[in-house]
Amino acid sequence: MIAMPYVTPVAMPYVTPIALSSVIPIALPSSVSTQPVARSLARPLALPNVLPIHIPAKLRTIIKAMRQSVQLLTATSSACLICGNTDSRSRHPRFISLCTPCFRQIPWITRIECDVCGRPEYCPDCPRRSDAAFLCNRSAVRYNTRIREWLALYKYRGHEALAPLFGEMLTAAYQGLVKELRPRELRNETTETLYPIDALIPVPVSSERLAEREFNQAERLGAYLAERVQIPLHHVMQRTRHSGKQSYKTRGARLRDTHNLFTADPALTASLLTARNQSHIRLIIVDDIYTTGSTANACATALAEEIRRQRPAVFVELFILTLARS
Numbered sequence: 001m002i003a004m005p006y007v008t009p010v011a012m013p014y015v016t017p018i019a020l021s022s023v024i025p026i027a028l029p030s031s032v033s034t035q036p037v038a039r040s041l042a043r044p045l046a047l048p049n050v051l052p053i054h055i056p057a058k059l060r061t062i063i064k065a066m067r068q069s070v071q072l073l074t075a076t077s078s079a080c081l082i083c084g085n086t087d088s089r090s091r092h093p094r095f096i097s098l099c100t101p102c103f104r105q106i107p108w109i110t111r112i113e114c115d116v117c118g119r120p121e122y123c124p125d126c127p128r129r130s131d132a133a134f135l136c137n138r139s140a141v142r143y144n145t146r147i148r149e150w151l152a153l154y155k156y157r158g159h160e161a162l163a164p165l166f167g168e169m170l171t172a173a174y175q176g177l178v179k180e181l182r183p184r185e186l187r188n189e190t191t192e193t194l195y196p197i198d199a200l201i202p203v204p205v206s207s208e209r210l211a212e213r214e215f216n217q218a219e220r221l222g223a224y225l226a227e228r229v230q231i232p233l234h235h236v237m238q239r240t241r242h243s244g245k246q247s248y249k250t251r252g253a254r255l256r257d258t259h260n261l262f263t264a265d266p267a268l269t270a271s272l273l274t275a276r277n278q279s280h281i282r283l284i285i286v287d288d289i290y291t292t293g294s295t296a297n298a299c300a301t302a303l304a305e306e307i308r309r310q311r312p313a314v315f316v317e318l319f320i321l322t323l324a325r326s
């Protein structure tokens with residue numbers, strides 16, 4: 001039962017203050033003698049769209065105020081997903097699940113220094129990469145301590161309510177990428193069809209990792225984005241082996257480790273190409289974290305090889321979209 005704020009009774013000869021204050025909580029003690037009055041009021045209150053016209057304007061104002069108070073109380077009970085703060089004042093419209101202090105902690109990447117990997121600072125890696133199978137990576141946020149903690153809540157503790165939050169972050173990165181890909185004079189156009197992306201491809205995890213976590217984070221992120229921006233999601237990639245935790249390895253070890261780590265399923269690739277029967281195809285590979293880019297590049301290499309094998313004449317552009325840039 002929701003506690004109602006006190007409402008000043010208005011002088012109305014045929015509605016007693018007792019009946020009015022008893023209507024909203026619905027449950028009335030049987031001893032209350034105003035039961036018939038309460039019942040006759042409770043009925044229209046329960047069905048607000050059929051309020052009888054004989055209810056005076058002042059009473060309707062009170063009912064409206066009560067209803068707004070209930071809504072307000074309900075809204076403040078939606079606590080911030082990260083810290084549990086129930087203060088819902090001025091939440092960001094796209095990130096309503098976060099309180100303002102938590103929203104301000106999101107380390108957005110707002111300035112890109114490396115056009116290839118989307119790094120917000122000087123990048124020593126991309127100039128020495130000679131085998132990039134993708135055009136560029138864009139990430140929504142920096143992979144800092146805060147994001148690592150938030151992702152851990154999601155990945156390891158099954159805090160599923162966080163999925164839309166990360167999905168919205170990825171959507172922001174997608175919108176930034178699409179805007180960048182447009183000709184300069186069309187950057188401020190709102191339509192996303194100016195640089196259409198044909199499909200989203202999630203980076204698969206190994207069956208060992210899937211058993212451990214019960215879900216593939218890249219797949220969930222991809223599914224959210226696919227739904228959000230109405231682009232098909234195609235699960236064409238397969239992982240050939242379990243490569244262990246990438247975060248504990250050196251750059252050289254990661255590069256060696258990811259060699260032939262993925263294959264593109266021939267039948268699923270064929271159905272993707274049939275669905276998009278065109279001479280030029282643009283695909284986005286979706287993953288959670290970009291570190292050296294070796295995982296994403298291995299995935300892009302395998303996908304490009306399979307497409308080239310099946311349709312040598314098709315011109316393929318592959319992009320990487322990740323939640324966080326390490």
Ligand SMILES: [Zn+2]
Nearest residue numbers: 080083099102
């Ligand atoms: Zn918070």
Ligand SMILES: [Zn+2]
Nearest residue numbers: 114117123126
């Ligand atoms: Zn770079």
